[in-house]
Amino acid sequence: MPPLKSVKAFQMSEEINQLRSYYERQDTEELLEIAAKDLTEEARKVLNQVLDARGIGRHVAEQVQERVAKVRAADTRLNKLLGKPSVRLVAFLVDAIGCSFAAFLVLSPLLLISEKAHEIGVLTLWWLYMLFRDALPSQSIGKKILKLRVVGVESGAKCTWAQSLWRNLSHFCFFIDALFLLINRRMRLGDMIAGTMVVRSGLYSQDNQTKV
Numbered sequence: 001m002p003p004l005k006s007v008k009a010f011q012m013s014e015e016i017n018q019l020r021s022y023y024e025r026q027d028t029e030e031l032l033e034i035a036a037k038d039l040t041e042e043a044r045k046v047l048n049q050v051l052d053a054r055g056i057g058r059h060v061a062e063q064v065q066e067r068v069a070k071v072r073a074a075d076t077r078l079n080k081l082l083g084k085p086s087v088r089l090v091a092f093l094v095d096a097i098g099c100s101f102a103a104f105l106v107l108s109p110l111l112l113i114s115e116k117a118h119e120i121g122v123l124t125l126w127w128l129y130m131l132f133r134d135a136l137p138s139q140s141i142g143k144k145i146l147k148l149r150v151v152g153v154e155s156g157a158k159c160t161w162a163q164s165l166w167r168n169l170s171h172f173c174f175f176i177d178a179l180f181l182l183i184n185r186r187m188r189l190g191d192m193i194a195g196t197m198v199v200r201s202g203l204y205s206q207d208n209q210t211k212v
Helices: 004-025 028-035 041-053 058-081 085-106 108-112 115-135 141-145 161-183 189-194
Strands: 148-152 196-200
Touching (some): 108 115, 115 141, 115 161, 161 189
8 A cells, every 4th residue: 555645745746737737728818817816835836837838927927916906905995985785775765755754844835825836846846856965065864864975986076966966867767776786886877877986974084085
């Protein structure tokens, strides 16, 4: 019976050969992507040998790995900064329901004229608030309570009146809007059109001018 060390050495040799064969079947771009991942010492050694054989210096792989690490760190930071969909939904409901009650009470004198005038007034005031609420100096009521704020993706500055209008017009297709929020880095359709994102106020004050 062969010694245990010999068996382990043989198995290790077979694994290295299989790994080398796998790496050699990949194109250079795929190998550089693999180099950016966390690998075992032996796997990285074999990968470097394959890259060296293709004339790709080890420093290139290290640069790719460093760049990917920075991107991952930025994504992690961004995900922490962005408002969660569930919290954003609650803020929306607070705005929508709160504005309805406020508009009903503020415009109640119109009931002395006619119920129709009151209904039109409430609906008009509700839409004006819902469309432009994200550009208000102190944020919307819902976002202020939930500690959220809308900012420009490129500038990192406070949402403008035009951006607020464009991002909230998408409420007319609410379900499509919500679907985009779930599949695209928490940016709903309105955010993509207006170039905005919703961030957590407390964290954003420390990371001002953050870009996606």
